[in-house]
Amino acid sequence: MAREKKLIVGAINVTMKNHTPERYLELFRDAFKLKTPVNISGDQYGLLANLTKLEKAQKEPGPITGDIFKYTNINNNAQWFNTSTNDFASDDEVGKINIPENLKPNSARFSYLFFPKQHLFFYEGYYDGNSFGPTNAERFVKRLLNTPDLLEKYGVINVTHVPDHDKVVDALKLKHKERIDLMVKRPNPDNHARAERKVMQRMGAMNVESFSQTYKAVQDGSIDVDDDLETMAHISAKNGYFKIKGKDDANKPVAYSTDNYPLQDKSYYDPDVELAFELFSRIANRLKNIISEQFRR
Template identity: 65%
Template sequence: MAREKKLIIGAINITIQPHTPQKYLELFKDTYKLKNAVNISGDQYGLLANMYKVDREQDELGPITGDIFKFTNIDKNAQWFNVSTNDFASADDVDSVNIPENLKPNSSRFSYIFFPEQHLLFYEGYYDGNSFGPSNAERFISRLFNVDSIVEKFGKVDVTHVPEVNALTEALKLPFKERIEMVVKTPNPDNHADAERRVMQRMRAQNVEKFEQKFKAVQGQSIELDDDLKSMAHISAKNGSFYIKGKDHNFKPIEFSTVKHPLKITEYYDPDVESAFELFVRVASSMKDVVTEWFRR
């Protein structure tokens, strides 16, 4: 029996206005055609390398999958170092370097799957010994879509990493809530998400793409969560960010931020029984509706 391997899966909520499953597929197709290498951080870049249906026989509006490649982009104009001389490389040394433009070092591959109906993208955050962290994944997807030609056609593309719902639920139970801060980007209401729909309609009517709300408790008191505030907490967690500060029953200071608690699903698999991709598709397919339901209020 082969040794079990680890796979970590993250999820990102993608929203455009107005939205339909067909529009989301067009967004991906148009972006993929650009073949843009996107800066993630420092000299790390990413590329949406391919895109195809999960199942050839599936409905036209079914999920799409493909690969994200992460690699190092070498700045050939930067100063080079010669480890033999312990000094900067000479002009002759640098001239002898010949790296084809189409070859990139330190590459790693991560699968993604996008469900246009739920506008959720699942990605491999850890595969085959390589990591693609939540903040880097969110930054890559945001920069990938928010280029001039895409924004001109689809408008601003909002990207939010899905937070860990259990951590959010526990944070809302904090007995002494001193401060709450929420950032809300225009949501795309799923079926029966009445609260999201009302927020979206109000933001559209006021020509607002993002707003912030801050609540501070009366000295010595705790903020009381009514149904509206609970709904906004879930909406901001899915479409922006949610932060709460307070104390537990022992008066120990507690802080929680959805930004610091991204959803990371860890699974283990036997490569002799199931491939990493098969596991990835299976988990993502089972989680898409679960994630949507978590934040439906």
């Protein structure tokens, strides 16, 4: 029996103006055609390497899938170091280095799956010993979909890593809520998200791309969260951020932010029994339904 392998799946919410499932597909297909390397952090880059339908016979607009390749981009003009001499490499030594421009070191592959109807992007956060963290994944998707060519055609694409919903619920149960901060980027509601649709329509009518709200309790008091504020907390968690500060039952200071609790589903599988992508696809489909229900308002 083979040793079990770990698989982590994360989720990112993608929203755009004048949204339709077909337009989301067009956006991702255009992003793929550009073949633009995306700077993730420092010398780390990523590339949307391929894009296909999840099922060949599926009807449009159906889910799409492919691979993200993460790699190190070497700056050939930077100073090289010789570990044998413990000194900078000489010009003659550097002159012997010949790395083809199209070859990149430290590469890793991660699958993705995008559902245009729910505008949810799922990615492998850990596969075959390599990690693709939530911050880097969110940054990759945001920069990928907001290149100058795409901005000109589609406008600003908002990207938010979906948080752990249970943590949002727990934060709202905090006994002494002293301060609440939230920020909402224009949402794209599905057919059942009445509250999101109302917020989107109001923002559209006001020509607003995003807005922030801050609530502070009276001195020595606690914020009483009503239905409207609770709804806005869930909307902001999925379409921006939600933060809360206060004290727990033991009067201990507590601070919560959705940025610190990204959704990460961890599973283990036997590679002799199941393919990694089959498990990834099954988890993504399950999470898609859970997220749509949890954040529905």
